[in-house]
Every structure is written in structure tokens, then in C-alpha cells.
Amino acid sequence: xxxxxxxxxxxxxxxxxxxxxxxxxxxxxxxxxxxxxxxxxxxxxxxxxxxxxxxxxxxxxxxxxxxxxxxxxxxxxxxxxxxxxxxxxxxxxxxxxxxxxxxxxxxxxxxxxxxxxxxxxxxxxxxxxxxxxxxxxxxxxxxxxxxxxxxxxxxxxxxxxxxxxxxxxxxxxxxxxxxxxxxxxxxxxxxxxxxxxxxxxxxxxxxxxxxxxxxxxxxxxxxxxxxxxxxxxxxxxxxxxxxxxxxx
Ligand code: IP8
Numbered sequence: 001x002x003x004x005x006x007x008x009x010x011x012x013x014x015x016x017x018x019x020x021x022x023x024x025x026x027x028x029x030x031x032x033x034x035x036x037x038x039x040x041x042x043x044x045x046x047x048x049x050x051x052x053x054x055x056x057x058x059x060x061x062x063x064x065x066x067x068x069x070x071x072x073x074x075x076x077x078x079x080x081x082x083x084x085x086x087x088x089x090x091x092x093x094x095x096x097x098x099x100x101x102x103x104x105x106x107x108x109x110x111x112x113x114x115x116x117x118x119x120x121x122x123x124x125x126x127x128x129x130x131x132x133x134x135x136x137x138x139x140x141x142x143x144x145x146x147x148x149x150x151x152x153x154x155x156x157x158x159x160x161x162x163x164x165x166x167x168x169x170x171x172x173x174x175x176x177x178x179x180x181x182x183x184x185x186x187x188x189x190x191x192x193x194x195x196x197x198x199x200x201x202x203x204x205x206x207x208x209x210x211x212x213x214x215x216x217x218x219x220x221x222x223x224x225x226x227x228x229x230x231x232x233x234x235x236x237x238x239x240x241x242x243x244x245x246x247x248x
Contacts, residue, residue, distance in 0.1 A: 010050025067145030
């Protein structure tokens, strides 16, 4: 049976301008897409933080680089993410999707160098039993830093490689990887295909976001599609909306 890992960006399922507010229409469309995927194969869902995780993280000075050892702060970030996770699970349950939570705080950790080790045993067993595991960006123990933020994108890479996914989807508010004219690049098979638009491999760290994302996705064994909310139904139909990143 084919396995799809689908990331729902925080900007797709929440209203980024209003603290801790779900974007009901965005979540409904995303949940419809997951329900369709679950009818024909296995799905793992990952969602981002949007207006739930990010302001708590900022308030406590926590990022993927800067950690905290303040357990109350860690819980505040995690609890906000659990609230959003509940909203996603509820939307899926309303569509009769057997969705269950997997909270990264309790399933993984980061090494000193920032590399993520995520236990996949719960996720794997849930899939075998016909459930749809739903993970989320979270705060996570980090060697020598207390706890730092793990983004949904990092989780997607661990899940897709560890579970040998057949397809990966990353739905955010951008329609794909854009070239220097602002047009969507349909396919990236090597970093050079998009280096101009992404600012070159040297500036991966400073440009953050898309360049780092493309590099991680190129290392996967599965095609990864980057698309906006308008591409959801096309992705579900097995088509190739936005940009497909195909390494190897
Ligand atoms: O929105 C971040 O996940 P992302 C999650 O996928 C938190 O980067 C807790 C801010």
C-alpha cells in the first residue's frame, strides 16, 4: 500500500494574524484532502505551528537554535501545539478519518549538532493498524540546550526517509519554489536547478526557509511536491502541482 506524508503548513490551517485561531476554511479543505488520501492508502499528517506555536516560542525565546530549560515555557509551547493538533484531529474525525496524535516532544530528541532522532515505532504501528498518525512542529529536548523547536519540515524528512514514503506533499501558502521572475519552477532534480532563485547554496543558512527545505528534500528517496492550498486536490489525485523536488 502506498504511503503519503503530507505537511500542512501552519499558515494553511491557522489564521496567522490572530493568536491561537484556526483558519476553519483552510483546515476543512486540508481535512477533505487527507480524508481522500486515506481512502486509497496510508497517510501520515504533519502540521506546522502557525498562530499557535510561534508566538509562544518567541515569548520564551526559543527557536530551532536557541533553547530553554524553563519547563513551564516548554509546556506553554507544547500545550498550544496540542490545542492545534486537537483541532486538526477533530476535523479529521468529522470526516471519519481514524486520526491519532503523535507528539514529538515525547517521541524524539536532538543531538548536540541539532540532528533529529525521532522514534517511529508509534507512527509505524498506527499505520499498520489502519490509523492516520498526526504529528506537529513542537518543542523537543536538545542535548546541551534544554529544549528547542523542531519544525514540521524536519519531521517530514525524518518520517519520509524512516518510513520509506512513496510521496511527500508540503502544502503552504506559497504555490511552489519560485524562479527569479516569480514563476513556479515545475521540477528540481539538483540544487543548481534553483540555486539562482534560492540565493545559491552558500547562503542556505541565511536565506533559511526554502533553500534549506529543497536541500533536505533532494536527499529523500521519494518525490516531494511543494504547493499552495489550490494544489491540494491535484496532489490528492496523484498529479504534480507546484514544484516537484526529485533527488537521485
Ligand atoms: O511551523 C513550528 O513548526 P513549523 C512549531 O512547521 C512551533 O515551523 C512549536 C513553533
